[in-house]
Amino acid sequence: MYGGFVQWIMGKSAEGMDSIAQQVAPETHWPELRILILVVSSEKKSVGSTAGMQTSVETSLLLKYRAERIVPERMKEMIDCISQRDFAKFGELTMKDSNQFHATCLDTFPPIFYLNDISKRIITLVHQYNAYYRETKVAYTFDAGPNAVIYTLEHNISEFVEVLKYFFPPECNGEPFVKGLSFESISLSGNITASIGMEPCPGGIQYIISTKPGPGPQLVNNADLHLLGLDGLLKKTSYTSSSSSESERTSV
Numbered sequence: 001m002y003g004g005f006v007q008w009i010m011g012k013s014a015e016g017m018d019s020i021a022q023q024v025a026p027e028t029h030w031p032e033l034r035i036l037i038l039v040v041s042s043e044k045k046s047v048g049s050t051a052g053m054q055t056s057v058e059t060s061l062l063l064k065y066r067a068e069r070i071v072p073e074r075m076k077e078m079i080d081c082i083s084q085r086d087f088a089k090f091g092e093l094t095m096k097d098s099n100q101f102h103a104t105c106l107d108t109f110p111p112i113f114y115l116n117d118i119s120k121r122i123i124t125l126v127h128q129y130n131a132y133y134r135e136t137k138v139a140y141t142f143d144a145g146p147n148a149v150i151y152t153l154e155h156n157i158s159e160f161v162e163v164l165k166y167f168f169p170p171e172c173n174g175e176p177f178v179k180g181l182s183f184e185s186i187s188l189s190g191n192i193t194a195s196i197g198m199e200p201c202p203g204g205i206q207y208i209i210s211t212k213p214g215p216g217p218q219l220v221n222n223a224d225l226h227l228l229g230l231d232g233l234l235k236k237t238s239y240t241s242s243s244s245s246e247s248e249r250t251s252v
Contacts, residue, residue: 003215036150037209091139180210
């Protein structure tokens with residue numbers, strides 16, 4: 001398992017022996033890149049990722065076209081964006097690819113709905129925020145679920161988190177709303193919120209994990225830093241929940 005930026009090479013062997021992961025760049029390549037994981041829901045998905053993909057392979061012509069015609073060229077473009085640290089192109093490509101993935105989910109029969117209403121509001125918010133600045137300052141991507149992964153650069157993160165707090169006011173439950181890497185807190189301009197023009201949705205985002213590209217697996221000799229206790233269960237910390245499903249997403 002590699003750290004940093006990694007591509008999955010599909011390979012051609014029927015046995016899958018040449019289907020491998022390959023590091024594109026180490027985590028130190030783009031130190032300004034930051035990641036926000038917006039946890040919208042910790043509930044179990046109605047359609048699992050593996051089962052959903054199997055159904056898509058069997059029924060979606062769009063997925064077949066995407067795999068054969070879109071992905072190979074898009075991978076070259078993405079690697080080039082990462083190599084040049086071109087955030088505008090990286091962000092646009094990331095969002096387009098996320099949207100197309102979920103289009104294949106809708107093209108599956110029966111259709112699969114991974115995004116919920118909050119997911120769609122986050123998508124709109126990102127586009128409105130970028131439109132205000134007339135450039136791609138933040139980008140979203142969604143895996144097979146409603147939780148958003150936001151990419152931005154270090155100098156943008158403070159403002160965008162305040163935008164998220166404004167349009168998705170956190171519930172006061174005693175838990176920190178933003179967990180992980182810290183950053184400076186700033187005041188939000190009223191011009192931004194007025195330009196975005198969305199109605200706030202209290203509690204829409206459960207919490208945010210602030211992080212960045214990291215290294216591969218590390219050997220940890222200090223038992224105090226282990227995630228599991230002597231009983232083999234996940235330790236209870238300020239970053240974990242009593243819910244096993246939520247804990248799984250926190251550790252991703």
